[in-house]
Amino acid sequence: MRWNVETDASCHTLSGHSSRVNSVVYSSKGNQIASGSLNETVRLWDAETGRCQMVVADFNGPVMSVAWKKSSNSRYLVTGSEDKSVRQWQVIKEGDEYKALLCWSSTHEVLAATDTSIQDVKGLSAANKQLLKQRGAVG
Secondary structure: OEEEOOOOEEEEOOOOOOOOEEEEEEOOOOOEEEEEEOOOOEEEEEOOOOOEEEEEOOOOOOEEEEEEEEOOOOEEEEEEEOOOEEEEEEEEEEOOEEEEEEEEEEOOOOOOOOOOOOOOOOOOOHHHHHHHHHOOOOO
C-alpha cells in the first residue's frame, strides 16, 4: 500500500504478490518501487499509478532483499534470496515494457572478505573463531 504522508491517506494498494513481502525500496528518482516476496518473485511498480511494470520470477527461494544500484547510464536491481543467491539485474525499458536482464549471480554458501574486522561477532564455533583469530579478523 502506498501512502500520502501529507494527508495520511492510502493512494494505491500494490497487489500482486501472493505471499508476504520482505523488502520494498523506492528508486533514486522515486518514480518506481521494487518489492521482493516469499512467493519467490520481485515486482517493479510505477509509484504514481501503482501499476505493476515487471515481474522477475527466476528464484528458487523467497526473495529477502532488494536494492537499487544506479550507474552513469544504467539502472540495476540487486536481489538477495533464501536460495543463497545474490543477483544483479539490469532494468531496461523497451517501449512501454520493462525487462530485467541478469548481469551476474553469486550462489556461494560463504562470504569471503579481505581487510575486514568482525570484532564481537556472535555464534561462531570454537574452531571458526580460532581460524578467524589466526587470520586477524577477530581479537
